[in-house]
Amino acid sequence: MTANVWVVKLSPSGGLLQHQEKQIEKYGLSIGEGDKYDFGKSDLESFRDFYKEQKIADYCKEHKIIAIGWTVKPEDSWKRNTKMELNKGEYLRLFYNHELYKDKQRWEKEVLDFQKIEKGDFCWVRDSSDNYYICQITSDWKYEMSKDAWALDIAQRYETSEWVKVGDASKVPGEIVKRLITRGSAVYKINNNLLAEMTKYLFTNGGENAIDNAIKEYDSNAKYYQQEIKVDDLVKNLTEYDYEDLVGFYLQSQGWFIMPATRFQSTKDYEFVAIDKSGNRAVVQVKHQDGKLLAKDHVKRSKTYKVFLACSNGVDWRGIDKNNSNIEEIDNEKLLEFLKENNELIPGRIKFSIIFNKIRTSNAKTN
DSSP, X not given: OOOOEEXXXXXXXXXXXXXHHHHHHHHOEEOSSSGGGEEOXXXXXXXXHHHTTOXXXXXXXXXXXXXXXXXXXXXXXXXXXXXEXXXXXXXXXXHHTOTTTTTOHHHHHHHXXXXXXXXXXXXXXXXXTSOEEEXXXXXXXXXXXXXXXXXXXXXXXXXXXXXXXXXXXXXXXXXXXXXXXXXXXXXXXXXXXXXXXXXXXXXXXXXXXXXXXXXXXXXHTXXXXXXXXXXXXXXXXXXXXXXXXXXXXXHHHTTOEEEGGGOOTTOTTOSEEEEOTTOOEEEEEEEOSSSOEXXXXXXXXXXXXXXXXXXXXXEEOTTSOGGGSSEEEOOHHHHHHHHHHOGGGSOHHHHHHHHHHHHHHHHHHHO
């Protein structure tokens, strides 16, 4: 069975959650051995203080687990000083009947997706210092209600291998970064085959060391690799987020400055807004897809703003006078020339993508 690749967004820190506070107020709570962990209805601040310094991602790394919350410990056991374990069926029955989780479709999806992770799968995670890691799942799904699991809200868990450090955001594939730092589901399955292969390669070959070695190789033979790169190689072997970054770098080299606060997933007609030194504004649409981007879909917006279009498969200009329009295509030949002329501006993850593709192609020929 082929191992899948997942992204799991771990909570930034522990501490008292709203539903935990309600349960303490209603029932009181004993969650450990001895008086040290015996928090009653009037001792909420002690609970907060005890766990406020815990960083969940760091706790998970130390204990070699990945974990999420959605605690479902039955009410009649809140006062008991016990450790509780559930199987998937028992957990889901309690989850669907829990008063806090009713009619919460997004939570349901996260819970169900997390339970789909299997032993042998790979997982991208981020720690509290904004370093990115890959780990491999080494156990089946577990629900363990221990003292720490309740307090940190990490009862659902998998055991993992040692976490392999990949580095900071500049070295990590753009899609992974975006999934781990933006709002959205805490659990996401990677469906990009290239990215899945890259993940497994990095895990097996030392993570950050593999990337650093690839960057050194690229920089020491930049002219060779630049000559070797064809347009098809460029667009096929960058993730959609890396391609978007490359377009952004190109525009900034042309005097257009990206406004980071305009980059929202909700703006489906463009990726970001740019401004030049004269105050002119432009909207930029970037698509990494099989089909062409239709210029006619952007005519209305071009009456207010300049429109830049970039697409991995080109722009379809049918019905539009290309030479008499406020719409401009950033074609992939321009991006390739920019890449060749500005080696120092190219982020490490794009250099690694190019080297990885050479390795991948070589391995395919050997096999």
